[in-house]
Amino acid sequence: MKQSAPDLIFIPNRSSDCLLGEAFGTLRPIFSARTSFETVCLLDLADRALLRSRGLLLAHEHQYELLLPGGVRHVQAGQISGGSVHEMPQGPTRTALEELSASQMLLHLTRFRQASRHVALLDEAGQIALGLRLIDVEGNDGGRGFIVSICEGDITDDRCVAFFNMLAELGSTHCGMGAFYRTTKASSEFAANPEIKLTDENSAYEVALELMRRNLALARGHERGVIEDIDTESLHDYRIALRKIRSVLSLFKGVLGEDDVQMLKKRFSALMARTGGLRDLDVFLLERHMVRDLVPEAFRDGLDEMFERVGNRREAEAVRLSDYLCSVGYLDEIKDLDRLLSGQPLLAKGKNADLPARSFICSQIWKRYKALCKLGFETGLNEADEKLHALRIQCKKLRYLMVFVASGFPKSDYHHLVKPVKRLLDALGRFNDCAVQISYLEQFIKTLEAEDGSGRRKEMQASIIVLIDALQMRKERRRAKIAKRFRQFKHGEAQKEYRKAFRFKSSFDANKD
Incomplete structure (x- = not known):
């Protein structure tokens, strides 16, 4: 019998029970009993190959199930x-995934409940004209729907028209982004903080590899958004994922061999360097309307022309980065990094590799918290911009460490502990945005000075000078805000809470007070 290749079909807001008792033209349906509902996990490869191909990878309690058109x-x-196809046992699902995409990193998108039944649509002779599998889906917030998978038959057969017309009336759509993702609360992007169940049964080495694997997968998940320049958040999230990998390399001291640490730092730094120019331009342009309001009306036309020029530079930089992410050199580098982090024993162990992961990370949090408090930025009013930028980097590292152990704390306790860090980082980030904008504007003026002395150029230059003065005043106000947030961060009560949460979680005495 002729076999076509239809998409998986999704019917939102309905149960497959709605088809019971229905007639489909000359075809007679025979329904099997529905299985019991079970919880499954929806996964995809880091480059979203399944999303693009409109397939589904479902992880049941004891098996993987791959559904394709x-x-x-x-x-x-x-x-x-874990996060890699390499960690799956050999079998048809793994083979199909390896053939589908060069990416070997898996990400968990969401969990939902499902049950299934089979349907045979029989013709007048009792032969199967169409064989179907119906998968009922229940989201965690009450959303529901069902998937229709065509297992046997020819969907172009005229006798099947009545069946597909009914599906269309029920609101059928392909089983990819959209209704299915909204129902299951999956995302076309990937979660910024992939959850890892952290216990002292895991070694620091195992957790370091898992964190780097999952964040490399996150970065890869945002590649398409960067290449297609969908929005500025794609690049931002791509950079955060790479920055977290670099944080693991610098914060998990003694866990990996030093030669491998230096090699990976160099390679991930090179990837980050390619993205910095575009991100700086994005940050500058995102606040164009806000900073425009900082100057008098008479100077705004000059700023508009400047922003137009910056926008043109941004478009050119976006094309350069897109070309790089599509290049053979980049793809080969990412594939090799994927291989190194795949869970195979390719990276050497350091002296702390076998320490219990939870205790190790908690001790590092306590150590870094104490170091930040000792930096002595009590006022923040007289420190050079460079020192405040350094403080921001150290705070980010502390924040990432806390993200790594989030699953080990009740949510309310965790949010209470992380709140002062987030507030300090927000204040430092707003200050840094001003500093970056001022620096960029000062460089922009230098490029204008190389041009002729036309009236338009002078008008633009005058507008920029006024804007720099306004940003300087804003930066000083934000500098004072840092002082307030830092006092809250190192307050005596905060220190007690950090000591209780992290210092005494350690089951080894690697970092004495």
């Missing part, structure tokens, strides 16, 4: 074990 279904035994 055309009724293709692969099932193999196995349990969710």
